[in-house]
Amino acid sequence: xxxxxxxxxxxxxxxxxxxxxxxxxxxxxxxxxxxxxxxxxxxxxxxxxxxxxxxxxxxxxxxxxxxxxxxxxxxxxxxxxxxxxxxxxxxxxxxxxxxxxxxxxxxxxxxxxxxxxxxxxxxxxxx
Amino acid sequence: xxxxxxxxxxxxxxxxxxxxxxxxxxxxxxxxxxxxxxxxxxxxxxxxxxxxxxxxxxxxxxxxxxxxxxxxxxxxxxxxxxxxxxxxxxxxxxxxxxxxxxxxxxxxxxxxxxxxxxxxxxxxxxxxxxxxxxxxxxxxxxxxxxxxxxxxxxxxxxxxxxxxxxxxxxxxxxxxxxxxxxxxxxxxxxxxxxxxxxxxxxxxxxxxxxxxxxxxxxxxxxxxxxxxxxxxxxxxxxxxxxxxxxxxxxxxxxxxxxxxxxxxxxxxxxxxxxxxxxxxxxxxxxxxxxxxxxxxxxxxxxxxxxxxxxxxxxxxxxxxxxxxxxxxxxxxxxxxxxxxxxxxxxxxxxxxxxxxxxxxxxxxxxxxxxxxxxxxxxxxxxxxxxxxxxxxxxxxxxxxxxxxxxxxxxxxxxxxxxxxxxxxx
Numbered sequence: 001x002x003x004x005x006x007x008x009x010x011x012x013x014x015x016x017x018x019x020x021x022x023x024x025x026x027x028x029x030x031x032x033x034x035x036x037x038x039x040x041x042x043x044x045x046x047x048x049x050x051x052x053x054x055x056x057x058x059x060x061x062x063x064x065x066x067x068x069x070x071x072x073x074x075x076x077x078x079x080x081x082x083x084x085x086x087x088x089x090x091x092x093x094x095x096x097x098x099x100x101x102x103x104x105x106x107x108x109x110x111x112x113x114x115x116x117x118x119x120x121x122x123x124x125x126x127x
Numbered sequence: 128x129x130x131x132x133x134x135x136x137x138x139x140x141x142x143x144x145x146x147x148x149x150x151x152x153x154x155x156x157x158x159x160x161x162x163x164x165x166x167x168x169x170x171x172x173x174x175x176x177x178x179x180x181x182x183x184x185x186x187x188x189x190x191x192x193x194x195x196x197x198x199x200x201x202x203x204x205x206x207x208x209x210x211x212x213x214x215x216x217x218x219x220x221x222x223x224x225x226x227x228x229x230x231x232x233x234x235x236x237x238x239x240x241x242x243x244x245x246x247x248x249x250x251x252x253x254x255x256x257x258x259x260x261x262x263x264x265x266x267x268x269x270x271x272x273x274x275x276x277x278x279x280x281x282x283x284x285x286x287x288x289x290x291x292x293x294x295x296x297x298x299x300x301x302x303x304x305x306x307x308x309x310x311x312x313x314x315x316x317x318x319x320x321x322x323x324x325x326x327x328x329x330x331x332x333x334x335x336x337x338x339x340x341x342x343x344x345x346x347x348x349x350x351x352x353x354x355x356x357x358x359x360x361x362x363x364x365x366x367x368x369x370x371x372x373x374x375x376x377x378x379x380x381x382x383x384x385x386x387x388x389x390x391x392x393x394x395x396x397x398x399x400x401x402x403x404x405x406x407x408x409x410x411x412x413x414x415x416x417x418x419x420x421x422x423x424x425x426x427x428x429x430x431x432x433x434x435x436x437x438x439x440x441x442x443x444x445x446x447x448x449x450x451x452x453x454x455x456x457x458x459x460x461x462x463x464x465x466x467x468x469x470x471x472x473x474x475x476x477x478x479x480x481x482x483x484x485x486x487x488x489x490x491x492x493x494x495x496x497x498x499x500x501x502x503x504x505x506x507x508x509x510x511x512x513x514x515x516x517x518x519x520x521x522x523x524x525x526x527x528x529x530x531x532x533x534x535x536x537x538x539x540x541x542x543x544x545x546x547x548x549x550x551x552x
Binding site: 002083084085086089105107 | 258304305306307308310312316
């Protein structure tokens with residue numbers, strides 16, 4: 001099954017005063033578990049604790065802070081196993097945060113993408 | 128490569144036969160091959176190989192009795208060749224097994240017309256998937272469903288060929304990487320997804336129809352392509368009234384293409400168009416498509432727009448009674464899909480039907496809306512209604528405002544002509 005990472009974005013101000021939505025989150029988490037699509041999830045520390053890593057000419061270039069250039073920051077992620085993008089998008093739209101922030105759905109490169117220099121099944125097929 | 132068992136029963140020019148097969152069979156074969164190969168680019172490349180193979184094979188062995196079946200078999204073999212060679216393709220083992228299984232079947236078109244129709248729909252819905260940028264949907268639909276060359280699409284949209292090429296390649300890559308499904312959406316999603324497909328087709332039509340810059344021949348070709356796509360969709364989904372509605376709308380507009388602009392390239396208002404330049408056969412086709420839509424008794428915005436256009440083309444369509452009906456249809460459209468365009472048109476029609484004061488009254492709230500301060504059609508309509516109401520000074524101001532906001536040279540020339548007529552009088 002392909003995996004999808006759901007990255008949750010929102011601004012600090014939009015998140016303030018939303019304590020009343022706890023039950024919506026619980027409901028969602030239960031639904032995801034029941035459907036068997038939830039592979040993992042987590043909440044992140046605030047953006048000012050982030051480090052962005054870039055590699056230039058083989059050297060790791062570290063930046064103190066998030067990659068995001070907008071007012072929104074990464075607030076958490078969900079890792080879902082769905083049949084296809086449509087299913088992942090349907091769940092993404094159910095996140096309470098999607099109403100005031102953004103949920104980025106990014107396909108996760110799984111084992112179906114052959115890693116470079118690592119021939120596997122094709123040798124058997126070509127034989 | 129010999130798909131030999133079907134060969135040799137037709138005679139004629141093999142090169143012409145390949146060209147004909149390309150024109151007539153390519154889209155349907157590709158739609159099925161994408162499903163079987165599980166990848167747009169792979170299927171397109173393999174199909175290209177198969178047509179190249181056909182040129183030599185048909186010259187050598189004669190033209191096959193069923194060129195489409197020959198191409199299907201050859202393209203599937205070429206897909207297997209490419210899968211064996213290309214290590215970067217995901218899930219090669221599974222796909223090769225599936226293709227080998229298909230190859231063992233006797234009938235290359237196994238599944239019959241139903242499967243072919245389903246594959247063609249899958250292709251359309253995938254090219255118009257909402258996870259793709261709308262410009263990518265339009266380009267991909269023209270390239271993959273319509274079979275236009277990348278260069279042709281680039282010229283139509285006034286971008287250079289490498290830019291358009293990148294847009295199309297990126298879209299195909301996203302379809303593969305993001306697992307955009309090759310499928311007709313289920314009932315719950317179908318209405319909105321179908322609306323998205325219709326929107327792409329209408330965008331293609333409008334790009335060709337709008338009298339802006341660009342090569343006129345390329346633009347005519349875009350309109351024809353949109354109508355072909357619309358026809359295909361009607362054939363594949365005959366129970367969808369909005370598909371027929373859009374087809375009617377496009378045909379009825381297209382019928383008046385020659386009369387819209389005069390010999391010097393100036394805009395000609397509907398009421399002043401030379402009806403002898405209208406394409407009566409096209410109008411007939413359009414009216415029949417509209418009847419077909421209305422019989423399904425599920426109204427929608429394309430059907431309403433087509434109904435309005437149908438009133439315009441009927442004799443007396445520009446008389447007072449006709450305008451009252453037009454205003455009523457715009458009212459229904461505004462309820463379904465409220466938008467400034469619809470409201471402005473509704474006010475204009477009401478102004479023609481019930482007098483300029485009625486139209487001005489309907490425009491009032493729009494003129495007060497901050498979001499519409501730079502909306503050119505609003506001020507063009509305002510100017511026209513003020514002129515008819517005899518408020519000359521106000522009309523002059525409104526024309527000047529509309530002219531300042533106009534981005535289209537033909538439209539601006541017409542507004543300037545109306546302003547001159549007013550200031551001279």
